[in-house]
Amino acid sequence: MGVKLRRLEVKCFRGFSSHRVFDFPDGITLIIGPVGAGKTSILSAIQFVFFGTDFYAGLGVIQRESLVNVGCREAFVRLYFEVTGEGVYKLERRLARADGRLVEHVALETPTGEVFEGPSKVEGVIEEILGMDFQEFIRSASLSYVLVHMLAYGRSLTRSRALDILLGINAVRSFHESISLNRVRSSLERVRAELATLRSEYEEAVRNLSVLSEKRAQIASEVEDIEKRLGELSARVEALRPVAEKYESLKREIEGERSYVSKLRERVKHAPSEVDLYKILEEAEGLKHSLRDILERLKAPQKLLEALEHLTFTSENTGSALADLEKIVDEAWSHYDRVWEDFQASAREVELKKAELAALEKVLVELEPSATEYEEAEERVQELESKYGKASELEEEVRKLEQEIKETSRKIQISRSLLQLKQVLIEEASKRRSVQCQVCGTTLDSRSIEKVEEGVEQLTRSIVDLERKLSESEKRLRELREVLEDLRGLKVLLVSRELEYEKYKEYLERKESLDEEVREDEIKLREKEREYKELSAILTRVDERAHDLRRRFAEQEVVSEILKAEGRLRKLEEELAEYEPKYKEYVTAKSELDSLTKEKDSLNAQLKTLEESVVVDQVKRLEEKIHSLENELAELESLYSRLERIKSATREILTELRRKRIEELNRKINEILRAVYPAEQVRAVELEVVEKRKKGTAPTSYYEVFVEVGGTKYRFSELLSDGQKTIVVLSLLLAIYSQIRRNIDFVMLDEPLPNVDDRIKVNFLKSLSTVLDIRQAILTTQAEDIAKRIEGVNIIQL
Known part of the structure; x- marks a missing residue:
């Protein structure tokens, strides 16, 4: 069973705002156009319609909602693909913005008319038809220049991880790396340290038992002496208690009397000389004369003047006379208020005249x-x-x-x-x-x-x-x-x-x-x-x-x-x-x-704290803890030994798997390289598994790419130009594709050779179908001139 692409329809997907249709016949299809024309968007649309995402959204480089064109509310992609012996399938996927969220609809119609709907159901059928999931698809069937660049210029460890995924042994590598000896080793060190501390505490507790009796006897003797002295002091205190109670009673009575005097003094605002009765009478007569003068000047009623005249001050009537004096003063104020009101009326008349004058x-x-x-x-x-x-x-x-x-x-x-x-x-x-x-x-x-x-x-x-x-x-x-x-x-x-x-x-x-x-x-x-x-x-x-x-x-x-x-x-x-x-x-x-x-x-x-049972219990608890930790230590040592053997075995398996995978791969790499790059500078390419050892740690293995140039073997990253590195990595990826392409009979390459001259690009395109034995290849490029130099190429001009 082989899968080939036939027609793609897009609308409002990424860079396409209008409805576009693209046909893919057998052979090579070149998608040509300048930067930003939408070449990569065509390949992304195929990835999206198959799996609901594309290379960049799958890696988290862009948000999935960015797949919808900024001027639209819904992206639409429809793909017709042919399966050998079955017919043409129609696959549709829509992605719409609605109320701040993304709504997705997907449907697959088989050649017999059966329809599958829903992302999970459709993608399950697609994976079964293609024989691969999304990750395998973007690493083999749909190659991005980003992946080529990562393998060409990335670190050896990054390149090895990517190759393990492409070669299908990633699960073994992941299992090998998941075996963590460091965690078990740290647990061993922790238990050993804790066990040493408990043993030290146990020895200290045993020594404390020997001195416990002597300490208790000494304290008991001191308590007996104190009890004798307490008896004597208690009798003495009881004899003196009536005197103390009388003293405290007198003290409370004194405090009460002092408080009473203090409150009385608060009521007295004058010096003792000022409260003398004769001085008060003398001042009262003076006030009487002053008040008479005021009443006469105010022209008070004769009745009020007579009441003041009849007022006399003696030692017998001082209180009542002073009260009468205050009443006369109040009446004087009342008369003053009336006089003042008359004055205010006169003032108001003057104000009226002023108003008239104004x-x-x-x-x-x-x-x-x-x-x-x-x-x-x-x-x-x-x-x-x-x-x-x-x-x-x-x-x-x-x-x-x-x-x-x-x-x-x-x-x-x-x-x-x-x-x-x-x-x-x-x-x-x-x-x-x-x-x-x-x-x-x-x-x-x-x-x-x-x-x-x-x-x-x-x-x-x-x-x-x-x-x-x-x-x-x-x-x-x-x-x-x-x-x-x-x-x-x-x-x-x-x-x-x-x-x-x-x-x-x-x-x-x-x-x-x-x-x-x-x-x-x-x-x-x-x-x-x-x-x-x-x-x-x-x-x-x-x-x-x-x-x-x-x-x-x-x-x-x-x-x-x-x-x-x-x-x-x-x-x-x-x-x-x-x-x-x-x-x-x-x-x-x-x-x-x-x-x-x-x-x-x-x-x-x-x-109480020196009771023997307390120390004995402490010793027993320490013995139990020590026994428990000794058992745990034995189990950890056994586990560590087993894990070391498993880690070593998985490392050997991983290294052997890597070596077996690259035996056939190296032959295919050189076959593709000689076909697409016939220059004499790079004689051969070899992918090797190299082991690296560090003192105190287990050896690790990884892939290393070597090239033969001028009869001498060099590391891949030491001598080649950027264009040569790109050709070598692309040959490696195509070799892997030829081994694991599963049910597909097409390959998609996004700007596969951006930094090589047109002659090499033309040679690459002419030999691609032959070396890969495929029916269909879809490539994007900015080099428009190369299409004129190749016969029988289907061109999509953007």
Whole structure:
């Protein structure tokens, strides 16, 4: 049974965002395109549709969700593959993003129409058809340049592990490496150390048994001596106990009396001299006179003054008189409050006047522009009338000037007409001997023309005089008209502003009157306020002193009680001093008794811990532990010996398996190498199993690749170029593929020779089918030119 690929359909898988179809006939298929065109994505799609992942996702290089194109929600891959003797299978796999997770659907349809669904069921069938799982597939049937690079440039140990997997002996190597002698060896060392410690403890416990009896006898003797002393001390303490109880009772009584005195003293706030009755009476009379002065200044009711006058202070009525004094002080405060309220009312009236004054000032500010305009207009009218006269006089003068200007203009017009006529006559006369005037008919000759010329000069001077007079009159008329117009406008303004001006004058007079009233009221208020505040301060001092006198009078009884309590306290302290020597003797004996009792308890506790049974039990437990550890040690030594033999046997088996696997493999490697790389530089390649030994440890075996160059044998990594290393490793992988390809009849190579020239690539492609004896090979490459140099190659151009 051989499996060959026929058609691949992809959509939204990795680099493909649209639906694409690729066909794979028998022979060689080259997938050609630049970097990023999607060549590797085609091979990844085949891996994905078979096993649900690809080379990079399987290694954890990328997340599985990265297989879905970034612009899509679901990746779709469908593969048609042919199985010799059965027909064509159709395999579909979908991977979708949904609610932050991946949802996968896979279905396999057989040539007979049977359908398998579900990842686990389908992949089980696929592994059975291909004869390999995913790991075997990507290491033999679908070779990545990453795997080639790892084998070409990796460490010897990494290369050996990969080759064991490819050659199918990884399980033996894993079993060999799982046998850990170090763990058993460390357990042996631990048990031996623990056993030595227990044996040391056992010897110490045995020695302790020999000294245990002597120690117990010594402690028992000490306990007996202490018990005798305890009996004597107990009798002594009991004899002194009544004295101690009496002493402690007196002490408690003294503490109570001291506390009582302390509390009484807290109630006394004044010195003893200040609570003297005669001093209190004297100060009370002084307060009475001060209070009378205050009441008179406040103009208090006569009833209140009479009550104060009738108040007398004697030693018999001091308490009641002081109480009456405080009542009168309270009534004085009440009267003061009423007086102060009246004062506040007066102050409020002043504030109202201030508010009115502020309102007037605001109105005056608003009216001031109109008043100023009125006054300025009135002043301008007076100025114009004083200079030009009243409006009626100006009107009369204007009429006269108008008549005068009209008459003068008429005269100038007539004079100009005469002047023009005479000038024409003179001009005509100069042309002819005589000329007749067309106006009056007079004939003029040369003699009369001279007179006419004289008349022209006079007439010219007359016209100039008339024109000057006319100009002056017109100027005067314009001036008077302007003045008259100003007077009329000013009078209109005066009429329009007259009412506002009258209000302004009225409000101004009211403001000046209020200003004076407010100033006088504020002076009176300040004087009253100063007087009332002074009276308030005096009344406050009188009030405080009246209350203080009451407190001082009340403290007289407390002072008397303090003196009595101090007398009792002195008697108790004297009695306590008599009992104190015996009490000290009691305390000393009691302390010694307690100390000996503790010492006795401590010795009894030591006796309890020194019981022979405790030490005997310890010895028995140690013996049991030692016996148990000796058995465990024997078992571990036996296990270690057996494991050493097993480890050695598996190492020999692994080495032998490796040698057997590479005997046929070396022949195939060189056959492939000579076919794909006919150059003379590398004569032969040999894969060997090399053993490495380190002092104190078992030998290890691994693969080493040697090459023959120029008749000399070299290690694979010492001499070859990067391209030659790639060719050797690729020959090795293809040789392995030829041995373990199982049921498949195709191979997929992802950029197998990236760093060799086109000639070698062409030769490799031409000889690939022959050396591997396969029907189908799919390769990716960026070298587009090599396709033109090979006949019969199927090309997928991206």
